[in-house]
Amino acid sequence: MSFPRAGALTALLALATLVAGPLAAAEDGATASGEQIATAGNGKGSAPCMSCHGADGSGNAAGGFPVIAGQDAGYMARQLTLIREGKRTSPVMAPIVGSLTDDEIQAVSAYYGAMPKVASSAEPPAEDAAAVALALVQDGDWPGRDLPACNRCHGPGARGVDASFPGLAGQHASYLKSQLEAFRDGTRKTDPGDLMGTVARKLTDDEIAALSGWLAAQPAVRPEAN
Ligand code: HEC
Ligand code: HEC
Structure with missing residues (x-):
């Protein structure tokens, strides 16, 4: 370790x-x-x-x-x-x-x-990486790579949906990256139906880095009044 x-x-x-x-x-x-x-x-x-x-x-x-x-x-x-x-x-x-x-x-x-979610203090990545991440999170690459949008499962703002789909917004980039790599490499295989493995194997290293950095800087709580 x-x-x-x-x-x-x-x-x-x-x-x-x-x-x-x-x-x-x-x-x-x-x-x-x-x-x-x-x-x-x-x-x-x-x-x-x-x-x-x-x-x-x-x-x-x-x-x-x-x-x-x-x-x-x-x-x-x-x-x-x-x-x-x-x-x-x-x-x-x-x-x-x-x-x-x-x-x-x-x-x-x-x-x-039951604890309140914590406000993220992470800096967002550079503009081009942020654009790559935003597109994957909101739209995926469908039908191109048959890659569904992250939000399809992880919910609006990637803030999570019940017990099945964890919140990703505001999570630490280092942890997000390690988990995406673990799903891709098959060292984490805990998701029913290999849902995340199927997604992660389609992502490039650059996309994993962009997604991790961008998601870490997103609000974990739904922003008020918009
Ligand atoms: C088809 C549904 C689906 C899609 C689309 C999806 N995910 Fe997931 N994701 C899951 C499920 C289910 C889990 C929980 C797996 C488990 O129980 O171990 C998960 C877990 C994760 C985790 C681990 C979180 C943690 O707290 O350990 C990360 C990171 C992640 N997803 C990132 C993404 C990203 C980034 C995308 C878009 C590129 C994405 N997911 C698209 C279903 C999906
Ligand atoms: C020595 C440090 C350490 C302690 C103490 C610790 N954890 Fe963890 N925890 C980690 C690490 C590191 C991970 C990420 C998984 C990995 O990379 O091995 C993790 C992952 C988790 C996860 C999975 C999060 C996710 O999104 O999937 C949960 C839940 C968790 N810990 C809860 C707990 C609870 C509850 C306790 C106390 C009973 C605890 N941890 C004690 C280091 C620790």
Whole structure:
């Protein structure tokens, strides 16, 4: 596992908090609440989520830790279960979710899912890259490459639709890029019917970079009054 420096630091912080954490966490055998798991771990080996994803769920761009605040709880619970079962590969998350019970997965997903989405602070990419991204997100390349628009599934503004289609707007570019590459290379195959694999295999490296940078700078919350 290779982390950028900020990521390694955050991971160390995670360990430090882990040592201090279980004090506040659940008693033996009890189900820890979402807040306990997020801030102190579940007392059975899971590191506090906030040490990487932040107390406000905003993640960390340099560390590749995704934004999880306001992401659909059902989507997150499914991903956490897939990671726990080894069906989605994540060397970082696997040891953390390993000790979470089904109830704890539901509780911590509900906790972060209910948090307000965070405003993106990412700079949008240069104009030509932004134009490439906007066209793919709104129109796709249909019938040309049989590539449906991202918004067809991920919803208006790519802000997500229920538990099936995660929000992408305001997500960190580093994370978006790594996931698009993982779908393309077949290392993430968690989507029903290979929907995302089919999309990602049609994208060029330049398009993946443009989409990741552009989506990261989009508002995660529907802009008011327009
Ligand atoms: C040591 C850092 C670290 C800790 C602690 C951590 N995560 Fe993660 N999390 C990551 C990374 C990195 C990813 C991205 C997947 C990957 O690249 O392996 C991720 C991915 C996720 C995802 C998938 C997001 C998506 O959009 O598909 C969810 C949900 C999540 N984490 C929730 C949690 C919860 C809940 C906890 C606490 C029980 C937690 N994480 C603790 C680093 C961490
Ligand atoms: C036919 C429907 C469909 C289309 C079109 C589609 N997606 Fe997806 N996408 C999905 C599904 C379903 C998932 C969730 C996969 C899973 O459960 O693991 C997903 C997940 C993702 C993720 C992972 C998000 C996360 O939080 O981990 C990214 C990134 C993504 N899509 C980007 C895109 C982009 C960019 C486009 C347009 C080029 C696009 N998608 C078009 C269905 C679609």
